[in-house]
Amino acid sequence: MKKRELYDLCSQRLAKEYPAAATELHFSSPYELLVAVMLSAQCTDKRVNMVTPALFKAFPTVQDMAAATPGQIFPFVRSVSYPNAKSEHLAEMARMVCERFNGEIPQTMDEMVSLPGVGRKTANVMLAVAFGGQAMPVDTHVFRVSHRIGLVPESCTTPLSVEKELVKYFQHDRLSDAHHWLILHGRYVCTARAPKCAACCLNDICRSSNY
Numbered sequence: 001m002k003k004r005e006l007y008d009l010c011s012q013r014l015a016k017e018y019p020a021a022a023t024e025l026h027f028s029s030p031y032e033l034l035v036a037v038m039l040s041a042q043c044t045d046k047r048v049n050m051v052t053p054a055l056f057k058a059f060p061t062v063q064d065m066a067a068a069t070p071g072q073i074f075p076f077v078r079s080v081s082y083p084n085a086k087s088e089h090l091a092e093m094a095r096m097v098c099e100r101f102n103g104e105i106p107q108t109m110d111e112m113v114s115l116p117g118v119g120r121k122t123a124n125v126m127l128a129v130a131f132g133g134q135a136m137p138v139d140t141h142v143f144r145v146s147h148r149i150g151l152v153p154e155s156c157t158t159p160l161s162v163e164k165e166l167v168k169y170f171q172h173d174r175l176s177d178a179h180h181w182l183i184l185h186g187r188y189v190c191t192a193r194a195p196k197c198a199a200c201c202l203n204d205i206c207r208s209s210n211y
């Protein structure tokens, strides 16, 4: 099967499978999404959603968080992974947003990755989810699932090379949707251990299907 055909079939089927694809993180502003995405590194969205209501109540704006010390943030995030490092990054990120960006979360890749604790994946999530752009953040699910299906060659061994390949072949105006499809598929069907190939809508076209 030609690569373009594989991408088209995957898009059609995953769009049908996940018609309301969206992030599972709870947020109501770019500031809240940025905090939630930073907390979600190496942690589940479910766990992050458990801690953010109290965190956002204590620090409702980026200015409030900028005025806090890491030690004041820590008690709210102690149950997520790497709470010490994340508390420090949140405090530093908020301070920099206030000092350099006038309290507005920046909207370009270069500006976002200049913030402490914000990498390319987090910046891409912000572009795709908070700012309505088209972007392909590559997390562990996107990386694994796109390799298994055969959307990317085995030579794509880094998140950036996977991102470039997916951006090249997915329809541009469905890129952010495709990101959500691959995440949801990886979370609920093509799981890291024991993928549910028998129940998978891609099992006749996936190169790793065991069904």
Ligand code: SF4
Pocket (backbone or CB within 6 Å): 148, 149, 189, 190, 191, 195, 196, 197, 198, 200, 201, 202, 203, 204, 206, 207, 208, 209, 210
């Ligand atoms: S067929 Fe199996 S390996 Fe392929 S995408 Fe579906 S669950 Fe994953």
